[in-house]
Amino acid sequence: MPLGAIYPGTFDPITRGHLELIERAAYLFPKLTVAVAENPGKDPLFSLSERVDMIRNVTAHLKNVKVEGFTGLLVDLARRKKAAIILKGLRTVSDFEYELQMAQINREMHPEIETLFIPTGLDVNFLSSSMIKEIAGAGGDVEEWLPPGVAERLKQKFRY
Numbered sequence: 636m637p638l639g640a641i642y643p644g645t646f647d648p649i650t651r652g653h654l655e656l657i658e659r660a661a662y663l664f665p666k667l668t669v670a671v672a673e674n675p676g677k678d679p680l681f682s683l684s685e686r687v688d689m690i691r692n693v694t695a696h697l698k699n700v701k702v703e704g705f706t707g708l709l710v711d712l713a714r715r716k717k718a719a720i721i722l723k724g725l726r727t728v729s730d731f732e733y734e735l736q737m738a739q740i741n742r743e744m745h746p747e748i749e750t751l752f753i754p755t756g757l758d759v760n761f762l763s764s765s766m767i768k769e770i771a772g773a774g775g776d777v778e779e780w781l782p783p784g785v786a787e788r789l790k791q792k793f794r795y
């Protein structure tokens with residue numbers, strides 16, 4: 636059976652770093668699901684449907700990519716989708732410590748699913764959704780770090 640992969644995250648909002656990883660993963664795997672976590676604990680700026688919608692718009696050119704919102708455990712979603720692989724992007728060593736712990740706990744819950752790490756490209760290594768929101772909220776220009784159309788959605792959020 637061909638390997639299905641899941642790339643999970645909060646994507647609040649999707650950045651050029653996320654998109655770069657989606658494009659690389661779509662090249663590697665015959666089927667890729669971008670799984671958007673509702674993640675109420677992080678109090679996202681964008682609703683789940685807004686985040687899904689933005690990712691669908693910017694991945695429309697990738698025919699083997701599906702975008703889905705989810706609540707609950709990632710391993711339960713992976714089980715439902717019969718996905719064998721969870722993909723995570725790594726920017727820094729501090730990312731690695733947290734991601735390693737998550738991979739290990741997910742493996743305890745569901746040993747048949749493997750987590751694979753992909754190092755992010757140097758040109759997008761410094762990007763984070765939280766920093767981008769902070770800069771945009773303070774009136775900074777963040778367009779170059781976001782896929783087309785996302786900066787405009789961010790501007791609308793901060794316009795009152």
Ligand code: PNS
Binds near residue numbers: 672
């Ligand atoms: O983009 P993020 O916020 O770093 O992504 C984190 C995410 C969504 C991958 C993680 O919080 C997650 O898997 N959430 C679903 C709930 C879950 O399965 N938790 C168990 C692992 S701690």
